[in-house]
Amino acid sequence: MARVDYYNDPNAPKANSIAVAVSAFIQDDKGRILMIRRTDNDLYAIPGGQLELGETLAHAAVREVREETGIQCEVTAVIGLYSNPDHVIAYSDGEIRQEFSICFRANPTGGKLRTSSESKEALWTRVDLLDTLHIHPSTRLRITHGITSESVFFT
Numbered sequence: 586m587a588r589v590d591y592y593n594d595p596n597a598p599k600a601n602s603i604a605v606a607v608s609a610f611i612q613d614d615k616g617r618i619l620m621i622r623r624t625d626n627d628l629y630a631i632p633g634g635q636l637e638l639g640e641t642l643a644h645a646a647v648r649e650v651r652e653e654t655g656i657q658c659e660v661t662a663v664i665g666l667y668s669n670p671d672h673v674i675a676y677s678d679g680e681i682r683q684e685f686s687i688c689f690r691a692n693p694t695g696g697k698l699r700t701s702s703e704s705k706e707a708l709w710t711r712v713d714l715l716d717t718l719h720i721h722p723s724t725r726l727r728i729t730h731g732i733t734s735e736s737v738f739f740t
Contacts, residue, residue, distance in 0.1 A: 600670070629724075646658075654699065
C-alpha cells in the first residue's frame with residue numbers, strides 16, 4: 586500500500602484515524618545507525634511500524650526491527666513521543682492517519698542484515714552520511730533526538 590506523508594502542509598487532507606506506531610533508533614559499536622529504505626514511499630527511515638493487538642510497545646519495536654531488517658535488538662529507553670497533528674499520512678486505501686509514534690532507543694543483539702517486503706534496502710549508515718539520504722523531516726527529528734540526547738522529547 587502506497588503512502589504520502591504531509592508535514593506542516595496547509596493543503597494536507599484531514600486525518601480520519603490515529604494508530605499507535607513505534608520506531609527504533611539503533612546504533613552499532615561503530616556508531617552507525619540502522620536504517621531502511623521504505624517500499625511504500627521510497628524514503629529512508631529508522632525501522633518501525635504499527636502496534637499489534639496483544640503486544641507491548643517495546644515488543645512491537647523489536648518485532649518491527651526484526652521484520653524490516655533481520656536485526657535482533659533489545660529496547661533500552663524511550664527517545665520521544667511524537668503526536669504532531671500537522672503530520673498526516675495518507676494511504677492508498679483512503680485512510681488518512683494523524684502521526685502518533687513512540688521512538689525507542691535499542692541495542693543490536695544479533696541477526697543478519699536483510700530486506701523485507703517493507704524495506705527495499707537495509708543498511709548501517711554513518712552519521713556524517715545522513716544528509717545524502719532522502720529522509721522525511723519527522724524521521725530526521727527522531728534521529729536527531731537519538732543522536733543528541735538520552736532525554737524523552739514530547740512533540
